Amino acid sequence: MNDIDAAVRDIAAALPPPGLSLDRVRARARARRRRSVAGRIAALLAALGAAAVTFPQMVPILNADPTPTPSAAAPHGRRIDLYAAAVPADPTPGQSPQPAGRTALAQLQSDGSVRWATLPFALGDTEEYVYLPDGRYAILDDTAGGAALVVVGADGREQLRRPLTGADPILLAASTGHAILRDDSGVRLHDLATGAEKVIRTAENGDLPLPTFGTAEGNRLAVISVEEKQYSCLVGIRDTVSGDRTGTVSAGARCGIVRPLLSPDGTKLAVRGTFLGDADRPEHRIRVVEVATGRILRDEVVPEPARARPGQVAYRGFGWWDEHRLTYAYGVAEQGRPDDVRGALKRFDFTV
Amino acid sequence: MTAETARAPAPRSEPPPDAFETFYAESVDRVYRALAVTLVDVALAREATDEAMTRAYLHWSKVSRLNNPGGWVFRVGLNWATSWRRKLRRERPLADDFPRPAAAHHDTADAAVTEALTALPVQQRAVVVCRVLLDLSTVDTATVLGLPEGTVRSRLSRALAALRADLTRPEEDR
Numbered sequence: 001m002n003d004i005d006a007a008v009r010d011i012a013a014a015l016p017p018p019g020l021s022l023d024r025v026r027a028r029a030r031a032r033r034r035r036s037v038a039g040r041i042a043a044l045l046a047a048l049g050a051a052a053v054t055f056p057q058m059v060p061i062l063n064a065d066p067t068p069t070p071s072a073a074a075p076h077g078r079r080i081d082l083y084a085a086a087v088p089a090d091p092t093p094g095q096s097p098q099p100a101g102r103t104a105l106a107q108l109q110s111d112g113s114v115r116w117a118t119l120p121f122a123l124g125d126t127e128e129y130v131y132l133p134d135g136r137y138a139i140l141d142d143t144a145g146g147a148a149l150v151v152v153g154a155d156g157r158e159q160l161r162r163p164l165t166g167a168d169p170i171l172l173a174a175s176t177g178h179a180i181l182r183d184d185s186g187v188r189l190h191d192l193a194t195g196a197e198k199v200i201r202t203a204e205n206g207d208l209p210l211p212t213f214g215t216a217e218g219n220r221l222a223v224i225s226v227e228e229k230q231y232s233c234l235v236g237i238r239d240t241v242s243g244d245r246t247g248t249v250s251a252g253a254r255c256g257i258v259r260p261l262l263s264p265d266g267t268k269l270a271v272r273g274t275f276l277g278d279a280d281r282p283e284h285r286i287r288v289v290e291v292a293t294g295r296i297l298r299d300e301v302v303p304e305p306a307r308a309r310p311g312q313v314a315y316r317g318f319g320w321w322d323e324h325r326l327t328y329a330y331g332v333a334e335q336g337r338p339d340d341v342r343g344a345l346k347r348f349d350f351t352v
Numbered sequence: 353m354t355a356e357t358a359r360a361p362a363p364r365s366e367p368p369p370d371a372f373e374t375f376y377a378e379s380v381d382r383v384y385r386a387l388a389v390t391l392v393d394v395a396l397a398r399e400a401t402d403e404a405m406t407r408a409y410l411h412w413s414k415v416s417r418l419n420n421p422g423g424w425v426f427r428v429g430l431n432w433a434t435s436w437r438r439k440l441r442r443e444r445p446l447a448d449d450f451p452r453p454a455a456a457h458h459d460t461a462d463a464a465v466t467e468a469l470t471a472l473p474v475q476q477r478a479v480v481v482c483r484v485l486l487d488l489s490t491v492d493t494a495t496v497l498g499l500p501e502g503t504v505r506s507r508l509s510r511a512l513a514a515l516r517a518d519l520t521r522p523e524e525d526r
Contacts, residue, residue, distance in 0.1 A: 004484075008465070008469065008480060008485065011466055012388070013385075015388050022373060025405045025409050028403075
């Protein structure tokens, strides 16, 4: 076998260098942690012999052209951000649709139109930005070496930039006054005005049984965490000022939630996720639960967001317009032509 | 439960190299080359290595306790790449722009071996790569690929026989 050994080694040695970096692995890992709930759902469903469910990589939108138009500040509840899941045309690293020096965000308006807002710098392969109730954005920017928490106005201008401590911080959620950050040491509440921080959960044994997704409304934060058994659909509600948990809401049983959303007044919790129905058949559902009582107010089976093929971008959005109306929308557009999403958008409106 | 600290954020300092960093530095090149030879596709191997290393990073507390973390990363990368190819085939007809097997090795030292290796089924190539490039024993190869030892031996034997047959054929027959 020695002759073949040597030949195979020669082939391997003659390959071009990998050109990979640990920084890229860490960035991917950060993005992945945010989606760990989705992965666990897939594993759960696979274990039950159900059809595999995959959740493609999510990135903040995308494209340098056509030139997006910054939208005016809008009161909360009048637009829904559409995130994008992009599939590179080929799997070569560096082919993700990163814009040069800026990021365009799609916003679904209540009249069905799509507007574009521009952030003044390119985001990494994550969706680490949060649309604040006052129309601004809180963003985790780690494109310049160290990580920084940035607040950008609706006009696209940077209002705040604050370096962050801790290894591999993740922006979990934000409200008008606070951002919720997670890193290897735990979860911290960050006061946007003063920069003071409060640890609301510490890491144990190097692992983080901590919130993986969160959305904040007013002074409340809905979080899914590993320790809160996401398979049984439990969502913790936390006060973003004190950091204390004020309640836990169950959205049912045998499900995996990919996104919990509190209504603007904090009285209702909408969740989107995969639920195991009859005969363990996985169903993609939107369910709205009353926070105070746990009563299910609305329960609808909806299609899964469309998946992008190589060279395409899949958009998805889910949000409240006001205390009674919410919308789930998705669509696919060719990479480089984000405006196509207008024609291809599928939209589902619910009244509660 | 709530520990409270008020602290002023400070710029991040460069942390000392950790265990994963050391593992990454030692393994990434070898895993990438093993995947590239197995998949016969350099670009896909890069992405598969990145993906597998990301998963290793996320689960490092468990992966680091394995006998052969590098083998685990190879297996994860191989599975991911196989799945990716399957997905591509399902979502669009086999197109000319899909990387052709031979395209990855234009500049290899031995085109004949490359061609013979490319002609092997990917399962056999994976076994050859584990034994030759990752220096794994039959037992370790079986563990890494999730195969019975007998299957590893038979695949290796078939692969070597095919490679020898291919390489001893007169050039004009190839």
